[in-house]
Amino acid sequence: MFDQAPPNLPTAPAPSGAGPMPSAPLGGSVPPSLPPPRPPMRQGGIMTPGRQEPEDIFSDIDQDETGTSGSRMPEVMPSAPQRGKGFRVLVILLVVIAVLLVLGFGGLFFYQRFIATAPETIPPLPATSPSVPTTPSVPPSAPVPTPPILEEAAPDIEEAPPAVPPTPPPNIPAPTPLQQADTDGDGLSDNQEANLGTDPNVADTDGDGLVDGTEVSLGTNPLIADTDGDGLTDGDEVNVWRTDPNNADTDGDGFSDGQEVQNGYNPNGPGRLPEV
Incomplete structure (x- = not known):
């Protein structure tokens, strides 16, 4: 395990001026080539002798797992939402609401048309026999006491004054011929x-x-x-218009006798004067 070099190690470039690498012999087993040594690390611009870092023996395994996990498809696909089922539920709900509205309005119409306007039946009154009026018994009246008669005193009668005989008119001497x-x-x-x-x-x-x-x-x-000042002379009132010479408005219509004559009205009654 530790003798096998990892395949992903970098290879050193071929030195310039060198010829092509000899091809591996066919059919022979060639030992794996060791990786070239790493160049020394730079630190602050100064070449330092490189330190051998420990090799990560699990790097290949991690890369394989990450590569396979990224391209792996999920085993179970999520199911698409069922659109037809929700639409069906909405239609059923609307139908139920419409049916309830129809039943409600129908019941209200039936109540107002046949129940609310139905005439009330008045039960007939039970027949009653006419009651015979009873005469109330009147208790005997107590005797009314007679008030005593008081004698009234005779009113005082004033005595009439004695009659005075009328005085005879004075003796008027008969007019003399000069006075007559x-x-x-x-x-x-x-x-x-x-x-x-x-x-x-x-x-x-x-x-x-x-x-x-x-x-x-x-x-x-x-x-x-013109004694009454109505605009007519005393002679015209007596001899022509037959009105009262002492009354300015003989017929009492609110207009003086002279005004009525001047406007053609009868001063001694209703109507107009006859045209002459």
Whole structure:
């Protein structure tokens, strides 16, 4: 074992000028050539005498094992993933989900259509015989005591005052012929016109179409032509429009008699005045 030299030792180059190596004789056994000595190692640029390193007798074995292990194929190949099986499981899962959804929606539809909307059956009431009303017994009422009658005192009657006889009207002397004189013939004596302030010589002092005596009897002012101030003279109200000379709005419609006449309306009632 130790006598056999390893085959992987380096060989020394042939010296220059030497001839070709003689070929080995055929059929003869040639002892193996010894490896040339190793050159001395350099250390720090100085040649040092070489030291014989121990030979590694297991280097060939390690190389063979590493060479064979690197090229060795695995005995069992990993199986490829089975794609068809996972796809089949996914399809089955989707089908189950679809079936559950169909059953759920179908059950909900059936419940809402036939169960939830079904009319409630009301059980009939048991027949009851009409009860005869019983008359409650009324206890005898206790006698009500009669309150005593109190005598009321007669109210005091006030005595009426003694009747006073009416005083007779004062004796008015009869008018004298001078007091009865009516110069303008308006129905007022000259003395009365003097008291009223009218002109005893003019029958219509204010010139409104009514004589002074008529105005006094109607309650209008014989000194003012339009007593109520409605825009119509006292004479026109009495003789033409038949309105009240003492009331500015005879028919009470909110418009004065003069405004109604100026706009063509009847001052003594509804409607318009007839066209003449």
